[in-house]
Amino acid sequence: MFRSERVVTRTARKLLQLPSSVxxxxxxxxxxxxxxxxxxxxxxIGDCHATGQRPLTFIRQVIALCTYxxxxxxxxxxxxAKNRAQRILDGCGGKSIGAYSDSAGVRVIRxxxxxxxxxxxxxxxxxxxxxxxxGASDGIKSILKLxxxxxxxxxxxxxxxxxxxxxxxxxxxxxxxxxxxxxFLTESNNWxxxxxELRRAITAxxxxxxxxxxVVINPGNPxxxxxxxxxxxxxxxxxxxENLLIMADEVYQHNVYAEGCAFxxxxxxxxxxxxxxxxxxxxxxxxxxxxxxxxxxxxxxYAEAINFDPDVKxxxxxxISAKLCSSVSGQAVMDVxxxxxxxxxxxxxxxxxxxDTVLGQLAEKAKxxxxxxxxxxxxxxxxxxxxxxxxxxxxxxKKAIDAAKVKGQAPDAFYCYNLLEETGxxxxxxxxxxxxxxxxxxxxxxxPPVEKLGEMLARFRDxxxxxxxxxx
Amino acid sequence: MFRSERVVTRTARKLLQLPSSVxxxxxxxxxxxxxxxxxxxxxxIGDCHATGQRPLTFIRQVIALCTYxxxxxxxxxxxxAKNRAQRILDGCGGKSIGAYSDSAGVRVIRxxxxxxxxxxxxxxxxxxxxxxxxGASDGIKSILKLxxxxxxxxxxxxxxxxxxxxxxxxxxxxxxxxxxxxxFLTESNNWxxxxxELRRAITAxxxxxxxxxxVVINPGNPxxxxxxxxxxxxxxxxxxxENLLIMADEVYQHNVYAEGCAFxxxxxxxxxxxxxxxxxxxxxxxxxxxxxxxxxxxxxxYAEAINFDPDVKxxxxxxISAKLCSSVSGQAVMDVxxxxxxxxxxxxxxxxxxxDTVLGQLAEKAKxxxxxxxxxxxxxxxxxxxxxxxxxxxxxxKKAIDAAKVKGQAPDAFYCYNLLEETGxxxxxxxxxxxxxxxxxxxxxxxPPVEKLGEMLARFRDxxxxxxxxxx
Numbered sequence: 001m002f003r004s005e006r007v008v009t010r011t012a013r014k015l016l017q018l019p020s021s022v023x024x025x026x027x028x029x030x031x032x033x034x035x036x037x038x039x040x041x042x043x044x045i046g047d048c049h050a051t052g053q054r055p056l057t058f059i060r061q062v063i064a065l066c067t068y069x070x071x072x073x074x075x076x077x078x079x080x081a082k083n084r085a086q087r088i089l090d091g092c093g094g095k096s097i098g099a100y101s102d103s104a105g106v107r108v109i110r111x112x113x114x115x116x117x118x119x120x121x122x123x124x125x126x127x128x129x130x131x132x133x134x135g136a137s138d139g140i141k142s143i144l145k146l147x148x149x150x151x152x153x154x155x156x157x158x159x160x161x162x163x164x165x166x167x168x169x170x171x172x173x174x175x176x177x178x179x180x181x182x183x184f185l186t187e188s189n190n191w192x193x194x195x196x197e198l199r200r201a202i203t204a205x206x207x208x209x210x211x212x213x214x215v216v217i218n219p220g221n222p223x224x225x226x227x228x229x230x231x232x233x234x235x236x237x238x239x240x241x242e243n244l245l246i247m248a249d250e251v252y253q254h255n256v257y258a259e260g261c262a263f264x265x266x267x268x269x270x271x272x273x274x275x276x277x278x279x280x281x282x283x284x285x286x287x288x289x290x291x292x293x294x295x296x297x298x299x300x301x302y303a304e305a306i307n308f309d310p311d312v313k314x315x316x317x318x319x320i321s322a323k324l325c326s327s328v329s330g331q332a333v334m335d336v337x338x339x340x341x342x343x344x345x346x347x348x349x350x351x352x353x354x355x356d357t358v359l360g361q362l363a364e365k366a367k368x369x370x371x372x373x374x375x376x377x378x379x380x381x382x383x384x385x386x387x388x389x390x391x392x393x394x395x396x397x398k399k400a401i402d403a404a405k406v407k408g409q410a411p412d413a414f415y416c417y418n419l420l421e422e423t424g425x426x427x428x429x430x431x432x433x434x435x436x437x438x439x440x441x442x443x444x445x446x447x448p449p450v451e452k453l454g455e456m457l458a459r460f461r462d463x464x465x466x467x468x469x470x471x472x
Numbered sequence: 473m474f475r476s477e478r479v480v481t482r483t484a485r486k487l488l489q490l491p492s493s494v495x496x497x498x499x500x501x502x503x504x505x506x507x508x509x510x511x512x513x514x515x516x517i518g519d520c521h522a523t524g525q526r527p528l529t530f531i532r533q534v535i536a537l538c539t540y541x542x543x544x545x546x547x548x549x550x551x552x553a554k555n556r557a558q559r560i561l562d563g564c565g566g567k568s569i570g571a572y573s574d575s576a577g578v579r580v581i582r583x584x585x586x587x588x589x590x591x592x593x594x595x596x597x598x599x600x601x602x603x604x605x606x607g608a609s610d611g612i613k614s615i616l617k618l619x620x621x622x623x624x625x626x627x628x629x630x631x632x633x634x635x636x637x638x639x640x641x642x643x644x645x646x647x648x649x650x651x652x653x654x655x656f657l658t659e660s661n662n663w664x665x666x667x668x669e670l671r672r673a674i675t676a677x678x679x680x681x682x683x684x685x686x687v688v689i690n691p692g693n694p695x696x697x698x699x700x701x702x703x704x705x706x707x708x709x710x711x712x713x714e715n716l717l718i719m720a721d722e723v724y725q726h727n728v729y730a731e732g733c734a735f736x737x738x739x740x741x742x743x744x745x746x747x748x749x750x751x752x753x754x755x756x757x758x759x760x761x762x763x764x765x766x767x768x769x770x771x772x773x774y775a776e777a778i779n780f781d782p783d784v785k786x787x788x789x790x791x792i793s794a795k796l797c798s799s800v801s802g803q804a805v806m807d808v809x810x811x812x813x814x815x816x817x818x819x820x821x822x823x824x825x826x827x828d829t830v831l832g833q834l835a836e837k838a839k840x841x842x843x844x845x846x847x848x849x850x851x852x853x854x855x856x857x858x859x860x861x862x863x864x865x866x867x868x869x870k871k872a873i874d875a876a877k878v879k880g881q882a883p884d885a886f887y888c889y890n891l892l893e894e895t896g897x898x899x900x901x902x903x904x905x906x907x908x909x910x911x912x913x914x915x916x917x918x919x920p921p922v923e924k925l926g927e928m929l930a931r932f933r934d935x936x937x938x939x940x941x942x943x944x
Contacts, residue, residue, distance in 0.1 A: 047572045050565025064540035067801075068532045074548075093522025098767040100519045134606055134771070137795055171794040295570040297800030299606070322643040323609055327799035328769030329539075 037424035048294025105132025116338035121268035136287035139303030158209030164433035179209035191225035219252040219386030222443035254291035257363035258385035300330035400471035509896035520766025577604025588810035593740035608759035611775030630681030636905035651681035663697035691724040691858030694915035726763035729835035730857035772802035872943035
């Protein structure tokens with residue numbers, strides 16, 4: 001079968017979108033070279049729509065109405081979508097989503113976000129603490145920047161980040177010449193955070209930096225774990241002892257699948273821990289790109305800045321103002337996410353059905369991926385409790401590791417490269433996220449449609465068996 | 473008349489959106505305090521739709537179709553809008569604008585941008601050099617960051633910026649601890665760039681930095697000038713002598729009004745200057761927020777990176793990849809801007825009419841603003857040749873300057889503050905943009921609708937006369 005250059009280089013480009021130390025082995029031109037597979041399966045990036053998920057009708061109706069208000073006259077659009085759109089437009093300058101919003105976002109949307117958080121946690125949230133952002137990444141960068149700026153004697157600011165981690169963090173820390181304090185997640189305990197390890201990491205880093213913040217990703221990326229309430233309490237206690245800003249990356253808060261698991265927001269846990277803790281500084285991040293909606297391209301997101309000193313918050317406003325504002329259509333998507341159709345509204349049934357279908361399928365795929373990988377000799381995989389990824393460990397034979405060295409590649413990059421070459425399956429080597437020295441992993445999304453995912457896992461199994469045979 | 477708190481604080485917030493050293497005198501609460509005007513006229517920010525400009529039908533139709541492709545079946549949408557939308561969707565992952573694009577943007581849109589530039593300049597443009605961005609600001613920041621990074625011995629990187637300037641530049645330079653090399657525009661020569669002044673500025677700065685880049689805003693913000701071809705040639709020669717990256721902020725390229733003026737792109741002039749110059753590094757920036765479209769909220773923009781070293785371009789791609797991508801709906805707006813309806817297409821007549829109306833009214837208002845300010849004693853104003861702003865000089869009496877000092881305000885901030893308090897007209901003090909020591913200015917947009925602008929200028933005149941009387 002003939003493989004055109006185009007798809008593979010596009011895949012390579014996508015891989016390169018990960019702002020990581022991922023090796024770029026796929027960049028070279030494969031012009032006209034035949035490949036032993038029909039198509040490339042892109043399991044390398046959490047891009048829901050690109051892998052076949054359909055946008056939710058209600059979200060798109062509201063955004064289309066905001067974009068082209070002539071549609072308000074159309075009988076094809078339900079009244080609740082029209083009401084949502086009109087409310088957003090009324091909050092925009094000139095009633096147009098083409099006007100700049102305040103730097104922090106359209107006021108009415110920030111109020112809706114605050115209401116959503118209050119309802120979720122049972123603790124009040126203030127619209128003045130909500131900052132709408134260009135995806136969660138932009139909010140994370142803005143707050144991280146703030147934490148890394150300012151005098152710490154002559155020391156660089158230190159930011160604790162999980163290993164494995166989402167590469168945005170290392171990239172941003174590097175950009176601002178801060179110091180990354182990597183703490184290892186415990187693979188043998190389903191990627192939980194271990195307090196001994198946090199203490200080890202901060203103690204080891206202290207001579208080199210002034211620790212300022214701790215990043216926690218829950219549910220986890222790339223690791224797919226969902227933290228227990230007790231684990232979160234421990235982290236909060238640790239952050240208090242060490243006087244760290246907690247940065248809770250909670251973009252997968254809707255993505256919890258495993259039985260017995262539940263999403264506990266850091267804010268809720270903090271507030272429940274009483275007055276000794278409830279005044280701690282914390283930021284939480286959310287996105288329109290994940291959850292059941294998967295609206296990545298709209299670049300909607302928010303940060304909630306909790307208990308920030310007013311001067312710091314003023315500086316935050318100032319620092320984001322050079323960007324003017326985030327995309328107002330992305331803000332509008334976020335509004336629908338935090339203010340979805342309610343029972344009794346005309347769109348409720350369709351919305352609920354679409355919502356439940358997406359999350360139901362994700363749960364099914366999470367199980368399927370975990371079970372399949374664990375059934376393959378030489379691969380072990382923690383339960384995908386949440387988020388959109390599995391991070392299986394590959395137990396590579398010495399001969400494979402040596403072969404990788406000869407090619408100047410990380411062993412897991414070598415493995416993933418061979419996987420892509422032989423099967424068209426594109427996943428990301430664990431070395432792009434960080435891992436315990438001498439262990440090897442890869443990240444795969446669980447996003448392809450069920451049937452496609454089945455095919456992918458079958459191709460994977462075949463490849464893995466061949467690979468292990470070859471290098472045993 | 474009763475003035476609610478809300479409007480004024482919102483205005484104050486807008487003012488604060490300028491990432492400048494603008495004094496924030498409007499932040500305090502004015503709860504329930506009566507004001508001697510009906511409404512606030514916001515002439516402080518180039519926010520077209522917020523000041524009443526209507527979105528162009530064709531742009532919004534294409535974006536609505538991209539957002540909610542069910543509308544492809546609707547007979548209310550013209551075929552050319554459907555074709556544009558389908559072409560964009562075909563370029564998106566999963567045919568959804570909810571998918572991430574490549575970090576540099578959707579390929580087909582980058583190709584359309586390159587085609588637009590080629591046609592505009594008569595010199596080829598390569599889609600691989602086009603980077604779609606979150607407004608122009610994001611593209612500017614990405615390239616500026618690149619120019620400011622790397623070793624310059626022990627010296628900070630220097631970036632030449634016009635004074636007065638758009639505050640994004642000083643903010644970004646400060647963020648990366650680079651060194652701003654301000655060069656004064658010549659007010660007496662309609663804000664042209666003077667080579668003697670450029671040499672003075674760079675010579676004075678050299679002990680403190682390693683000059684790396686020169687920023688030129690054409691048409692000018694806040695100054696409204698349109699550079700002549702000869703002036704651009706001089707700047708290019710200067711940049712060559714000094715080995716500077718030229719950063720051409722050309723977001724107002726559609727906004728040229730004065731007779732005898734024309735927009736000359738830096739790239740075209742560079743290419744016309746022959747082989748000695750045509751290999752120079754240059755970046756040019758464009759936005760969906762200005763021109764005739766004024767689609768600020770969609771945050772569309774692009775950068776063209778011309779003659780960049782391949783390694784530098786690779787680093788640019790890497791550095792923007794942490795942001796994933798710019799808003800795909802913003803990218804789609806950019807696509808329409810660079811690929812508008814052509815004669816013979818069903819939407820052409822309406823598009824042309826709306827386009828010409830907006831630009832025709834802006835030209836009328838540019839003239840009206842220039843003439844009115846020049847008719848007021850104590851104000852002089854260069855011709856608003858282009859862009860969306862006037863930057864009149866106010867010749868303040870000594871008593872006013874002293875009164876400002878007593879309040880701890882810059883004299884022009886004091887003036888603008890009084891203007892807002894007494895008339896509801898919100899403009900930005902020149903001190904927020906920089907100006908020759910001892911001169912005082914303000915920036916006003918020319919955006920309010922003609923009638924409103926007339927009312928604003930009448931209120932302004934009355935205020936100014938009273939103010940001058942009071943402090944003479």
